[in-house]
Amino acid sequence: MKATAVANANIALVKYWGKRNKELILPFNSSISMVCDGLHTKTTVEFGDYDEDSIKINNEELQKDEKDVLGHVERIRKIAGINKKAKVISEANFPVAAGLASSASGLAALTLAASKAAGLDLSERELTMLARQGSGSASRSISEGFGIWNKGEKEDGTDSFAETIAPKAHWPEFRMIACIVSEAKKATSSRAGMSQTVKTSPYYEGWLKTIDQDIENMKEGIKKKDFTLVGSTAEANALKMHATMITTDPSIIYWAPGTMEIMHSILQWREEGLESYFTMDAGPQVKILCLEKDLEEIQKRLSNLVKKTIVCKPGDGARLTEDHLF
Ligand code: DP6
DSSP, X not given: OEEEEEEEEEEEEEOOOOEEETTTTEESSOEEEEEEEEEEEEEEEEEESOSSOXXXXXXXXXXXXXXXXXXXXHHHXXXXXXXXXXXXXXXXXXXXXXXXXXXXXXXXXXXXXXXXXXXXXXXXXXXXXXXXXXXXXXXXXXXXXXXXXXXXXXXXXXXXXXXXXXXXXXXXXXXXXXXXXXXXXXXXXXXXXXXXXXXXXXXXXXXXXXXXXXXXXXXXXXXXXXXXXXHHHHHHHHHHHHHHHHTSSSXXXXXXXXXXXHHHHHHHHHHTTOOOEEEOOSSSXXXXXXXXXXXXHXXXXXXXXXXXXXXXXXXXXXXXXXXXXX
């Protein structure tokens, strides 16, 4: 009753921001993302004769548990109808809680490893719905390439699942450069931030009014490999999400001075004919979208602005491996 899974992080091109149901994690809006090759979490789960559940993430015993990782293990145990305790060891190869969707790759890897270890044989769609209940964005780290998490309409969440809209081979020239502006743990988690936004931002309604158009534009841009449409839609969507964050009560400003510096530089470079776009999540990191042909020039210019960058192309979905962590 042991299994190991690897799952990549994903970068939202049209963001998920706000829940209509917090228990089942059902979103107000659909979202679209790219799975990031190389930014991964590996997780081994064993159900056995242990006295209690134990979870180690990046060599530390699980402490403050915002995502209720244990609750997720319990959820999977219930579905499988077993009661053995779990040992879980998980390792990410990138900074956790720094706005790089570490929880997405973590909960996706946990979902696949734990369900397999528990003897369940779930379909890809079922896995996305189960991962969703651990962390919404994790639903988008199960399938490969470019994917959509359909918000669904039903109260029970059975139509709120993620799926690939284009495999990674569809657009291998697409790149995301994560600029690590700060490695400090973020002040407000995405979970708390989105709840506060839904409750208090006067602009949340505006976010919902324009989101379906963003989803349509993004789908079309990805299908046609129209980089300008994808980039401009992603950038405008990120700015709209941040507008709702900034206008909550109390205000949540995730940007650091280094965030703004990179944003301004990208706008300036675009004026000069070097095409790239920015997007940010619930943290200060800037993720730059570009095509492979411009990567070298953008990285050269970035070297004056930021110390650490990570480049990703479209990646694989979650997968099992025999290479266990214990
Ligand atoms: C800004 O998936 O971390 O990164 O469902 O509460 O676990 P929970 O939230 P989470 O939120 C991610 C928000 C975002 C945008 C996105 O990835 O779509």
